[in-house]
Amino acid sequence: MKVILHGTRGAYPTSTPDNQKYGGDTPCIELIHNDDRLIIDAGTGIIGIDWSQYDPKKRLDILLTHLHMDHIQGLGFCKPLFDPNREVHIWGPGGSAYLLQTRLNRFLSPPLFPVVLRDIPSQPEIHELFNSKIELGPFTVHSSFIIHPGPTLGFRVECGGKSLAYIPDHEPMIGKTKLYDDDSWVSGFDLAYETDLLIHDSQYENEEYMKKIGWGHSSMQICAEFAARTKAGRLVFFHHDPAHDDDHRTQTFESFMSNNSFDFPIELAVQGQEIEI
């Protein structure tokens, strides 16, 4: 299974020159196994996907962790959605007072967007997920609600004997800098347990986090502790804060790594990066 990181930035896309090292597009990753592909999140990163690699006769599945703008902003510009002959399925969190379709309609309708969801040519089918397990081609997808404002899912994808956990927006302990000792009390634990690759929110530095408690994001410290506790094989720090330039992000990462020691590799997500699991 190969993973391509098409968007790594949190909150909002940025095109400033000093934010191009790690990329300016918002979350979207693509999983590839032979000829099968799966897309998770539809931030502006989805616009950069090479659609020529897709068989137009095959169904397209897009999973959404949640409906914050940085995770759906690219949906209206996702070319296959405008192909009337394309079978498209969009999966996202249920559990709201409003149906997922209704909530997506709020974005995909005027005045925010010129075309209403029901008029999108591919007529995508909308599916709600909870604490679920679904099979999409060769991909087995587990979803679980995790701690983040509003209904938000994390995903674990298994394929070909390998596994990936994708938890881009997550605040496992609100207002604390350490997880509960008992694993069963750790949000998202089962999703990430012994995965080969964990892609996880790491938006803040510790001091910064203490000023943004309850906003739904993790510090590098808590992210790395989460990875260590769940015995992830490799960790990718994801959801970079667009308010910091890449030099700052690099310095923060290097400082963090020089003060901590882990028995698994950790790296900063880079837009366009391809990771073979």
Place this chain on the structure above:
Amino acid sequence: MAGRSIEIILSRQLADCLNVPVFIVDPEGNLVFYNASAEGLLGRRFEDTGEMPMEMWSTAFHPTDEDGKAIPPEQVPLVNSIKNHVPSHKTFWINSFDGKSHNISVTAIPIIGRAQEFVGAMAIFWDNTSNS
């Protein structure tokens, strides 16, 4: 391993922040957490007792009414919330593990998760003895 539901985890995080006693139980009624304020009321730390099945905690504190008559478990608010998935409230007496008698008011609520499933219940206590 089977992790706890997000609603129960968040309930514990809330309870950790509160300076009023809180019990949290799973769908089977097992007492899976009580906070530091509840430890003060019950006279024993959660780390020492660990989880307790409903049969134990619903009788361990000898709940009695104003006349000293024992309250059957099914009339304890948290037990009612677990069995019937409804809110429940009652004022009664308990004996803590250290032998002290407390007049408490208890409000229990069922915790219904995003998927509309019953994932447990939470009870908030008010110690009328110490707050009078």
